[in-house]
Amino acid sequence: MSTTSPVETAGAGAATYVDQRLGSNKFLARNLGKVFPDHWSFMLGEIALYSFLVVLLTGTYLTLFFKPSMVEVIYDGSYVPLKGVSMSEAYSSTLDISFDVRGGLLIRQMHHWAALIFVASMSVHMFRVFFTGAFRKPREFNWIIGVVLVTLGLGAGFSGYSLPDDLLSGTGLQIARGIVQSIPVIGTWGAFLLFGGEFPGTDFISRLYAIHILLIPGLILAMVTVHLIMVFTQKHTQFPGPGRTNDNVVGYPLMPVYMAKAGGFFFIVFGIIALVGGLVSINPIWVFGPYTPDQVSAATQPDWYIGWLDGALRTMPNLESHIAGFTLSWNVLVPAVIIPGIIFTALGAYPFIEAWVTGDKSEHHLLDRPRNAPTRTGLGVMAITFYLLLFIGGGNDLIASAFNMSFNSIIWFLRISYFVLPPLMFVLTRRICLGLQRRDREKLLHGYEAGRILRLPHGEFIEAHEPLSVKELAVITSKTDIAPIPTPQKTDIDGVKNKKYAIQSRRSKLSHFFYGENVPLPSAAEIEAGQAHVAADAALEAPLHAYEDADQISTFHGGVLHHPGMAATNAEQQNEH
Amino acid sequence: MTDITPHGSQPAKLGHSPVADVPHVLRATDTNPKAAKRAERQVASMFLLSIILVIAFIVCYVTIDKDTVVYIPVFGEVALLTIMLGLTSGLSILLIGAGAIQWAKKLMPDVEVVQMRHEMASPADATAEAAANYERGKEESGFARYPIIRRTLIGAMALFPIPALFLLRDLWSGGLSGKASPDEILSHTLWRKGERIVVDETYQPIKPEDLPVGGLVSAVPANLMEEQELSGNLDARGKAAIILVRMDPTEIVAQQGDGWDYQGIVAYSKICTHVGCPIALYEQRTHHLLCPCHQSTFDLANAGAVVFGPAARNMPQLPIGVDNEGYLVALDDFAQPVGPSFWERG
Numbered sequence A: 001m002s003t004t005s006p007v008e009t010a011g012a013g014a015a016t017y018v019d020q021r022l023g024s025n026k027f028l029a030r031n032l033g034k035v036f037p038d039h040w041s042f043m044l045g046e047i048a049l050y051s052f053l054v055v056l057l058t059g060t061y062l063t064l065f066f067k068p069s070m071v072e073v074i075y076d077g078s079y080v081p082l083k084g085v086s087m088s089e090a091y092s093s094t095l096d097i098s099f100d101v102r103g104g105l106l107i108r109q110m111h112h113w114a115a116l117i118f119v120a121s122m123s124v125h126m127f128r129v130f131f132t133g134a135f136r137k138p139r140e141f142n143w144i145i146g147v148v149l150v151t152l153g154l155g156a157g158f159s160g161y162s163l164p165d166d167l168l169s170g171t172g173l174q175i176a177r178g179i180v181q182s183i184p185v186i187g188t189w190g191a192f193l194l195f196g197g198e199f200p201g202t203d204f205i206s207r208l209y210a211i212h213i214l215l216i217p218g219l220i221l222a223m224v225t226v227h228l229i230m231v232f233t234q235k236h237t238q239f240p241g242p243g244r245t246n247d248n249v250v251g252y253p254l255m256p257v258y259m260a261k262a263g264g265f266f267f268i269v270f271g272i273i274a275l276v277g278g279l280v281s282i283n284p285i286w287v288f289g290p291y292t293p294d295q296v297s298a299a300t301q302p303d304w305y306i307g308w309l310d311g312a313l314r315t316m317p318n319l320e321s322h323i324a325g326f327t328l329s330w331n332v333l334v335p336a337v338i339i340p341g342i343i344f345t346a347l348g349a350y351p352f353i354e355a356w357v358t359g360d361k362s363e364h365h366l367l368d369r370p371r372n373a374p375t376r377t378g379l380g381v382m383a384i385t386f387y388l389l390l391f392i393g394g395g396n397d398l399i400a401s402a403f404n405m406s407f408n409s410i411i412w413f414l415r416i417s418y419f420v421l422p423p424l425m426f427v428l429t430r431r432i433c434l435g436l437q438r439r440d441r442e443k444l445l446h447g448y449e450a451g452r453i454l455r456l457p458h459g460e461f462i463e464a465h466e467p468l469s470v471k472e473l474a475v476i477t478s479k480t481d482i483a484p485i486p487t488p489q490k491t492d493i494d495g496v497k498n499k500k501y502a503i504q505s506r507r508s509k510l511s512h513f514f515y516g517e518n519v520p521l522p523s524a525a526e527i528e529a530g531q532a533h534v535a536a537d538a539a540l541e542a543p544l545h546a547y548e549d550a551d552q553i554s555t556f557h558g559g560v561l562h563h564p565g566m567a568a569t570n571a572e573q574q575n576e577h
Numbered sequence B: 001m002t003d004i005t006p007h008g009s010q011p012a013k014l015g016h017s018p019v020a021d022v023p024h025v026l027r028a029t030d031t032n033p034k035a036a037k038r039a040e041r042q043v044a045s046m047f048l049l050s051i052i053l054v055i056a057f058i059v060c061y062v063t064i065d066k067d068t069v070v071y072i073p074v075f076g077e078v079a080l081l082t083i084m085l086g087l088t089s090g091l092s093i094l095l096i097g098a099g100a101i102q103w104a105k106k107l108m109p110d111v112e113v114v115q116m117r118h119e120m121a122s123p124a125d126a127t128a129e130a131a132a133n134y135e136r137g138k139e140e141s142g143f144a145r146y147p148i149i150r151r152t153l154i155g156a157m158a159l160f161p162i163p164a165l166f167l168l169r170d171l172w173s174g175g176l177s178g179k180a181s182p183d184e185i186l187s188h189t190l191w192r193k194g195e196r197i198v199v200d201e202t203y204q205p206i207k208p209e210d211l212p213v214g215g216l217v218s219a220v221p222a223n224l225m226e227e228q229e230l231s232g233n234l235d236a237r238g239k240a241a242i243i244l245v246r247m248d249p250t251e252i253v254a255q256q257g258d259g260w261d262y263q264g265i266v267a268y269s270k271i272c273t274h275v276g277c278p279i280a281l282y283e284q285r286t287h288h289l290l291c292p293c294h295q296s297t298f299d300l301a302n303a304g305a306v307v308f309g310p311a312a313r314n315m316p317q318l319p320i321g322v323d324n325e326g327y328l329v330a331l332d333d334f335a336q337p338v339g340p341s342f343w344e345r346g
């Protein structure tokens, strides 16, 4: 059956050649059969990786034509409305890419779409990791790398968006400069150093260019490499299911299934980006015109991933203080520097905070179902709510004109919502999670409610229950019940004062808050009894089914089974009397 | 690796999980040779179509003129070449992926296999060996024994990046002794006593009677053109741009200086005091000036006061009058820095 093609012989020859120099066959032996678990949500990280590769490829093409220079030139390309207009070389070369390089616009638009997809998939990937607890030991480092990657992704996007030196991107830079200037003590000097003097100067685009095409992509590439090596050595987490435990990985081997699926998926992502880049216009810089610091286009909107920052800037009250001859611009500092600083620090620190609160030091390879960690899930939803509110703030002008509302009412709505809605969502989410846990417990004890009420021939009503499927049983019982850290003693048995009492008791309280209301799984014996009960129910139901078949009992009135000769419902029964 | 379950056709085996396994269901392609043949043809056709699309790409590239614009509903007026290149290359790439995935799904084994994990921590003997090696290294180097070497090394390492910081100083060549510091530079514009106010773009000087009540003009100093040519940048423009509006003098509630208007014509900076966007929208009825970036709103009838939004400071006002030929001129520079606040601003 097996045939050896010339290609295979050559491949084997090459493998041997390389192996004799690098010992690579040891690696292949260990890893060609490496198992990767499968789940749709694991594709989010893949999308991020593949769109980044597309960004690298298309970006490299753009560098062949783009001129990162702020020297003023007179445009003489084929876009007629701007002929003869004075503009920077950066802007005019971007026009050339768009109108005079065949396929240039396709590549530019692919680059931009790929960048948007990169940031978006990275963010959603991060949510997946958060809500399933995949950041827990031993994967904390990879979480931190992920947070750095998201930050770098925002930087890459913003720096690229600013390169073409059109009216929109220049306005973004002007805002960025205003933000740098708001930093106490060093801000003014910092801005002068960055821009080589005043705004806009003539240095910034070429400086930004080095940052955009070398520094940030280089860092991203390095981080992505480490990220993937860690995923590889630690093996991927998996969702609970039959046969899946904390000690194994169930999935497809690298060669051939995973390779074919992941490789194929790269081409799918690439192909979709090319299609979108060809069909859907993005950032039509020729519409905005060249940058000049005293003009602005009516509704300025940044790329979506900057929107939350813009929203924060828009909704911050206009506070400024003057202390000892110096100015502190809280109205800029808080939304653009302090809040993002807090958000990213909290994000990076979260795994360590949670581990400290729970006291959980074990390795986790089986993913949590979000409902089984209600406090974490609540915190995540709370953060998303806060983010969305900021994002809405960034579009307040669009909302104002679409719904004919005043800026004032939108802004006050948002300001109040920042403090009210996130905690509300936290409480709500936590309760929903606990409710789901309770339902899970019910299912284990009483099986799965079939949604049918049965009336037995002698008049007794029973609710039909069906046993859980193997998969469901595995998923539900994957929950691990961890006891909160016990309340510490003020003094030990010998009456010696516990010096760490304050911190220990705070930790214990947090731990109770984290786990306290969790609904424990029933014991194994209880589950068994429950299943037996369900089986008994089913046994009761069986003759009924036989009966039904024989007598053509029909299912009327909300699923109540009737014998033809019997009253159909309670109401009818009443009428009979 | 020894812990791979040979994946002939066994389904995932039970590990420590308390539940039984799900039986593996065979696919049509596993049982029916015809279905397998059909899948094979499907996959091969996708790859073939991908090849054809590359040829189509080349044909489009060569034959379609880059300036041809077509109208497509929803997408609007678009360059035909961009669309066709995107379609052909996108689909050809997509089909490679679709073919590979179809192949994996239909023709490669769909049986999940199991591998065991190992604790990430190293075994105790490895840890002990690492510790011993470290101790030996510490001992042999004498790191613990020579405190002076240790301390001076730490000092040297701490100072080693400092030259790099110095090297960044000349990112901006200004601010040296005798030259203006950033806050001085930010505090001055091209405006000075007697400088003519000219219309932006056309550089036409303006007479008061050119501007009707309710009218608005974007303006710059007359010497801006020369300055821009000299410096080769737009820095001066970014600070000096102003907006001139005329209102009924009785409507002016307050100004930043006595008599800074000229017969109801007031001049205000165009650069928002929030983070520096140029301001564009003026509502004549309320005398409100609105920044499109974050909606800060300034009342030009009331000394440029902030009436709404995140800006903290009034819009700076430029004192104006007319020269002996009757053209509008500045009476002085702005009395305060224009644009966003900064630390040294006071």
Ligand code: HEM
Pocket (backbone or CB within 6 Å): A055, A056, A058, A059, A060, A062, A063, A066, A094, A097, A108, A109, A111, A112, A115, A116, A118, A119, A153, A154, A156, A157, A158, A159, A160, A161, A162, A163, A164, A212, A213, A214, A217, A220, A282, A283, A285
């Ligand atoms: C090696 C990596 C990269 C290279 C060589 C590169 C190169 C370039 C170049 C030359 C431009 C010029 C402007 C234009 O023609 O539109 C550009 C623009 C841009 N880049 Fe990159 N880039 C790289 C990575 C990235 C990354 C990682 C991102 C975002 C996550 C990104 C986002 C952008 C954006 C949004 C633009 C503006 C495009 C437009 O205006 O349509 N780039 N890039």
Ligand code: FES
Pocket (backbone or CB within 6 Å): B272, B273, B274, B275, B276, B277, B291, B292, B293, B294, B295, B296, B309, B310, B311
């Ligand atoms: S720059 Fe004008 S409101 Fe922000």
